Structure formats: C-alpha cells, structure tokens
Amino acid sequence: MPSLEGRNGTRGSGGGRKLSAPRLRSDAPERAGLDPGLPRRLVQRVRDLTAGEPPWAAGAVVAVGRGPVLAVEEAAGWAVRYAAYDARGGTGVELPASSRVPVTPGTPFDLASLTKLFTAVAAVQQIERGTLGIDAEVGAYLPDFRAAAVHRLTVRHLLTHTSGLRPELPLHDCADGAERLARLRAEAPAGPVGTYRYSDVNMLLLQQILERITGRALDVLVHDGITRPLGMTATRFGPCPGAAATEDQRRPWAKADRGMLRGVVHDENAWALGGVAGHAGLFSTARDLSVFCRALLSGGSYGPARILGPGFTELLLAPPGLGFALDQPWFMGELAGRGAAGHTGFTGTSLVIDRATDTFVVLLANTVHPCRRPPDSRPRAAVATEVARAVRDR
Template structure:
C-alpha cells in the first residue's frame, strides 16, 4: 500500500520506499517564496565585486520531497592564478572564464567525512562493526590508537584525542605516511572533543581492513550508486570548480592552480581517496543525500540505512555530523539540525525538525585561501528557517 506522499509500506507499516526528490516551487515545498528569493539574491551578491566572498556559488534547498531552490552564480573558473605582490587574483579574459552552473561539481573537502561516517554506520547496522569496539581490535599495528584504547565511537565523534592533522604531504613515500599514522598517539585525553582529520583516516583504514574493499568502492556501492548520485565520486574531476593557486607559504604544497584535483594536501598525498577529503559532487546530488537521510535512509526504492541507524547517526553529539551549530547553520540550528562545512567553501545542513535541507557550495579558496568566514552560510540558514516559519505563521 502507498501513503499520500507516494511512499510504499508493507502490511505492518514499515517503509519499503520513500518518494523521490522532485523539482517544484517554494510554495509546493512549504517555503515562503519571498524568503527564498532573498536567499538567492543574497547568494548572488556573494560572488560580485573585485574581492567577492567566492568566485562562484551554487545554492540548493528544499523541504520534504520538493527541491525548491537550485541557483548558480558567478564563476567556476575566474582566475589564472594569485599574485602575492598585489594580493589579488590574476583575472582570466572573459572568454576563458567558466561560468558556474547548478551542475558544476565541487571539491567537497570535509563533507567527505559525512560519507565515510555513513559507510561506517552501514557496517554497524550489518553487525560487522561494533560502535564501541576498540580500533586496535581491527588495526593492531596502529600502535598509537591501539595502545590508548581508542574506540570506533571516538573516531566518529572526534573524541579520540588525536591531533587535527599530520603533515603527511611532507613524507617521502607511502610507507613513511603509513608508518606515521600507525605510530600516532592521542595528544588529548580520549573522550574529550578535538576535531581531527586523523579520525576519518583511521576509520578509512578500519573499514578497508574489515571489508577488503577501498573506501571509494564502499561509498560508490553503498551510497552513491543505489541513490543514483552519478556526479559524486573521488577525483580527478576535470569539470569541477577551480580551487586554489596552491603555493607555499600560504599553502602546504606547491601545486599551482587546482581544478579537478583534490585541494586538501594530505588527501592529495594519499592518492586522492581519503576518509576526510577527496570527494567531488554537485548541489543536486547532495540534495538526494540530504533527502535520503531526512526520509529515514531511503530514496525511492533505494535504502542505504534503516531509520534507527539514521537516528543513531544524527543523535547528539552526532556521528560525523555536527549538530546545532549556529555559526554556519544560522537559525536552522536549535532542534537537531545536522551538517558540516568544507574548507574549500562547501556546506550542507539538514533539519529533521522541519524536514528541510540547505546546500551552499562555493569556491571560496579561488584563487587562494583566506581566513574562514561562515557568516554567509549562517545567513543562508537563517533565510531557510524564516521561509519555514513564515509559512507556518510562527
């Protein structure tokens, strides 16, 4: 039998499928069109002027199974490089620039962590991985983690005590990089929060040891292929929005202007597939990912997680996901909103309380990285929260 929204259920009421995401108007989604118009106008303003917040941006938002906003602005490629003398980007001639489109892929940076986390929870659901199991039980040669009793849960919640990163990009070869990871011990007390890319790198090694498959294969077979996310994959991705003219001293490696190759220096050193960074995706593909989690793990006939395990993923403090962070969620934060940001300028938020999602993708590091400014992300979240409230009359 089917519900009014088109989802199918078995005779005991269990969900067999969830309605697919479909394009529609803000009104059909239950969002105030005046607020969504303001959202689009404000995002367009972020890419204008000589020193914009980002060279280009894509904003995608929806509620329920309706994709209500999908807009692109600015440039996927605007600069040939960065001039440190003038502290300005070297502009490409207009005919050589590449306009941003809704379907432009972006280097997701740390949004990759969300996919790694889902892949881990899939193994927890199958019973092949224990959430409170010791990392050393799976990776005994990782002496630092094994010797300090770090658990899978601590990796997923950034409470392992591992430092934020290691300079793996400066190691001589893959053997030295692996040796450093294996020896790395916590610098903080396990159980206390310290955000670390190393958590997801260890989790990647654990998942690959457990399943005998690479992380890229796990994410493709377990998440993106069943959901039809055909634009989401590890690089190279030649059509992606450009990122940084990556050079020392502002960067950690000398690689020149990057487009289609992972920006994160450690992910690059590791071959482009890493638990903390390396995925490329588009706004529409990420909308499917958000909608799937809001619908309890299903999208159409595809199911990547059961509702109980989506709840586990999003229960405070969140497994991989950050919860209720006003600094990038704005007024969407407060009742269990979940999401993440990425260093290259990416972010997503899903709000189970209002069945709403917001994706803002921007190449803020083009032509070079700047001090982080998540004010525009928070402002966008506030616009969507107000779009919901205006319809509810709250």
C-alpha cells in the same frame, strides 16, 4: 527540471524489507510550505556572495528543499575566474572574460570535509551489518596501529572527534606511502581521550578500519553503498574534470607547490594519499547532495533505495552526532537549535539538514579560488537563517 530519481531500487546496506521514500521533484516553494519569495532572496544572496572585490567566493550554488520538493537551485559567479594568485599584490590574476567558466547548477565542487559525512555513513552501514562495533576498540581491527591500541581508542571516539588526536598530520611531507602509513600507525592522542577535538586523523583511521574489515577501498564503499543506490552519478572521488577551480596552491600559504587546481583534490593530505581519503577527496553537485540530504531526512531511504535503516540513521544523527555536527549556529544560523545536522568544508562547502522542519540547505562555493584565506562562515549562516525564516508551518 527532471525528477531526481535513484536507481532501480538498489539497497545500499543491510538486508530485509525494501523501504520506499519520496523522491525529490522540482516545484514551487509554497508547495513545500516555504515562503514563495525565498528563491528571489537566495538568488540575490548568491549573487552578492560572488560580487565585490574580493568576493566571498568566485562562484556559488545553493539548493534548498523541504519534504519531497526541491524549491531552490540557483548558481552565480565563476567556476574558473583566476589564472593565478599574485602574492605580492594579494590579488587574483583574472582570466580574460572569454576564458572564464561560469558556474551552473550542475557544476561539481570539491567537497573537502563534507567527505567525512560519507565516511561516517559508510561506517554506520558496517555497524548495521554487524561487522563493526561502535564501542569496539580500534586495536581490535588494526592491531598494527599500536598507538591507537595502547590508548584504547574506539570507533565511537573517531566518529565523535573525541579521540584526542591532533587536527592533522603532515602526510604530504612524507617520502612515500610506507612512511605515511607508519606515521598513522604511530600517532598517539595529543590531548585527553573523551574530550572533543576536531581531527582529520579520526577519519583517516576510520578509513583504515573500513578498508581492513571489508577488503574494499573507501571509494568503492562510497560508490557501492551510497552514491550508486541513490543515483548520485555526479558524486565521486577525483579527478573530476569540469569541477570548479580552487587554489593556486603554492608555498608559503599552502603546504605543497601544485599550481592552480581544478578537478583534483585541494586538501594536501588527501592529494598525497592519491585523492581518496576519509576526510576529503569527494566532488559533487548541489543536486546530488540534495538527494543525499533527502535520503537522510527520510530515515535512510530514497525512492526504493535504502542506504541505512531508520534506527541507524537515528544513531548517525542523534546527539552528539556521528561525523555530523549538530546545532552549530556559526554555519547553520537559525536552523540550529532543534537537532539540525551538517558539516562544512574548507573549500567553501556546507550542508545542513533540519529534521524538525524536514528541510535541507546545500551551499557549494569555491572560496579558496584563487587563494585560501581566513574562513568566514557568516554567509553560510545567513543563507540557513533565510531558509529557517521561510518555513511557514514549523
């Protein structure tokens, strides 16, 4: 496998001295201080996750690295297995074997809420540049968003999910973009400001701020400030041909009637917003996300590229975390407890970076293919725990 290199020493944010950090290379686990049996165990796990009836996911890819070593990159199952969902039988309608598409390590997946991590990095880049204040009020940047201004919501409230805003708005039911924008402008906190309440709306407001202060769309900010400097050529907002399929999206189990989805965003609100949203919309591969993880573990640098300075990477990942969740055993397993940071996505994705051991775990899966169901993060936690126990020198 080739070295995973960034491009030409581009800096993604700020200015100043050019930093350099190790690039990832594929190598044996023991070269990274990991148990040499880890790949075999994780191969079995991803195979188990994509087996059975129904499987946890139709397909899955896992990538694990420590230091500059990408020690595991394994795939199993199907990127496309089902033609439709049979609601009466509660089962997927399987494609003929000749029409199925296998998952490979390079298969892109709909990241769902992992998109929030990129929005958070884009915001902290603006904080580093001095164009955004973390404790500045939303109303200072979006005076037309009267509800946020009246309740004196701040950028920090949005990044830490303490705005009191409800988890989501039914923007997919709005007639047009003008109505969707009006709903966002009028949305007031439904709970106490300062109390944690996870909300997609936070990242939608943050997107509005970033686009207002920079004059550039979020997809451009993510590309120019994060993915292009890091050489993450497989990471983009959709459409993304060749991505793993997600849901046969129909009412009543979904919020829109769109049929079997592949290469277009699963989240209904992100779809209604044209596929580019602060909370969802990105597609990526395990390898690209490994580079993202390595950059954050290296203080914001990857090779000669820099997307954040070390102090601002610390701001991003220090308690309580800006956009990132910290030390959550329900999906981080035994990696939680020492400042591990990460996130999950509704489609079956997750990412964990553990600064205490310089380790990362990426698990991409299409658990919503062919239909959404109650989330089960036990496999995510089990994979992370397997990695935590493989670290030889804690």
